[in-house]
Amino acid sequence: MPEDVPARLPARFSRRTLFAMAGGGALAAALAACAPGGSTTPTPTASASWMPPAKPMAFPQGFVWGAATSAYQVEGSVTADGRLPSVWDTFAARAGAIRDGSTGDPAADQYVRYAQDVDLMAGLGLGAYRFSLAWPRIQPTGSGPANAAGLDHYRRVVDALVERGIRPAITLFHWDLPQALQDAGGWAKRETALRFADYAELCFDALGDVEADWMTLNEPKTHAFVGHWYGAHAPGLRSPDVAAAAVHHQLLAHGLAVERFRESGAAGRIGIPLNLVSAYPLDAGRADGLARLDARENRLFLDPVLKGTYPDEAIGSLPGQLPARPAAWMTVQEDGDLETISAPIDFLAVQYYGVTGVDASGNETSIAPTSAATWQQIKAEGLYDLLMRIVRDYPAIPLLITENGIPDPTPDLTVDDPERIEFLRTHFQQAARSIADGAPLEAYYVWSLLDNFEWAEGYQQRWGIVAVDFQTQERTPKRSAEWYSGVIAANAVSAS
Ligand code: GCO
Secondary structure, rough: OOOOOOOOOOOOOOOOEEEEOHHHHHHHHHHHHOOOOOOOOOOOOOOOOOOOOOEEOOOOOOEEEEEEHHHHHHOOOOOOHOOOHHHHHHOOOOOOOOOOOOOOOOEEEEEEHHHHHHHHHHHHHOOOOEEEOHHHHHHHOOOOOOHHHHHHHHHHHHHHHHOOEEEEEEEEHHHHEHHHHHHOHHHHHHHHHHHHHHHHHHHHHHHOOOOOEEEEEHHHHHHOOOOOOOOOOOOOOOOOHHHHHHHHHHHHHHHHHHHHHHHHHHOOOOOOOOEEEEEEEEOOOOOHHHHHHHHHHHHHHHHHHHHHOOOOHHHHOOOEEEEEEEHHHHHHHOOOOOHHHOOOOOOOEEEEEEEEEOOOOOOOEOOOOOOOOOOOOOOOOHHHHHHHHHHHHHHOOEEEEEOOOOOOOOOOOOOHHHHHHHHHHHHHHOOOHHHHHHEEEEEEEOOEEOOOOOOOHHOOOOOOOOOOOOOOOEEEHHHHHHHHHHHHHHEEEEEO
């Protein structure tokens, strides 16, 4: 978190708060964990309502186990084969924007080392790999014909995966907007959504013969809020009005891309990755703040995509709301947009990192221990609550967990990572529990396959199950990778 976060930001800055109203036993457990009076940080307890069985918990046959990365975080080679700058190249070059002054070059050098990485994945037994296509490689200025060299690279990646029996899970956009589009207004402009649809079509035409899970735009909330409101990510803007426009235009881009996907006849499926967080009220009697935070952080994305509506309470000047001007928010919307945005998708991709508390006003509070990423409040049961909330409140849809993970406690290269094993074990258990209770969960992707460029944290947070020495680019599987391999082989997670 940058030190100069504007005063109007939520008091406790959280990268990815997307709150889910906790229900039933989970809510009771959360409240029971709160300190009397509810105004101080509660002491979280292990779930009082559920204990994992002593026997291993099995996953359904065909359950997909994967790992995820994104282009700017792992590829490096930022000027190779015609690639032009994205907003992230520009932002990272700005003094003080990245904690250690680094950039996404060379990151984990995967543009060059992809074949080695695919071997690594095969060695671990991964069934799928989620990665993103870099728009500035495929359309360096964000419009016009495809750059063949860019597409050829991803063709080779996809072929290498398929050869090894690893399902490609392809994200079209993971925040690396071509700088030329930003110069023309970026996500503040409707035009960018139209450009995205054209870009998506080029990708479907080039790679659509492959049986893949396509994902449109990664975490539109994080990109809109952290990049356009908090200013802590590219493009580094601090305007709630622009953030609101970025929400709508990214969602519109999603809907338009889904239309192009259907028209293209591409194989496979398509969905959208949304970051979701379970949140628990400190004061059960004050539901209004909770409802506002829920609207802004959660329903603002789930409702339009899955129901074709926007929640009224998301935008406004009260705590828990996105403080854009309602008139500005209305201006970006045109008739028919919500119909486009809610075009049927084949799965919902859920990215889960943790929980948050909500005080009586609607502000976020701390209710659980954090990882080295201070925004990440860890509570595995929140995953169960979140999945069951989606099942309860939205039309039936297959669910994929496309990101879940934890950074090492230290920025130093390490292969011994018991915290990550414990984190993954407890989260896998909650996933198995949700399946047993009816959640149509089909896949689980660990974030991340490799240590990589963690955005504003640079190389100071290592999220990989495989360690990367950024001097030599040597890869070493951590203990968690070995452990994960065992889970995959057994298709089951043990109690300890
Ligand atoms: C995100 C991303 C990843 C992050 C990861 C850890 O959601 O921010 O998809 O790029 O690196 O979530 O913060």
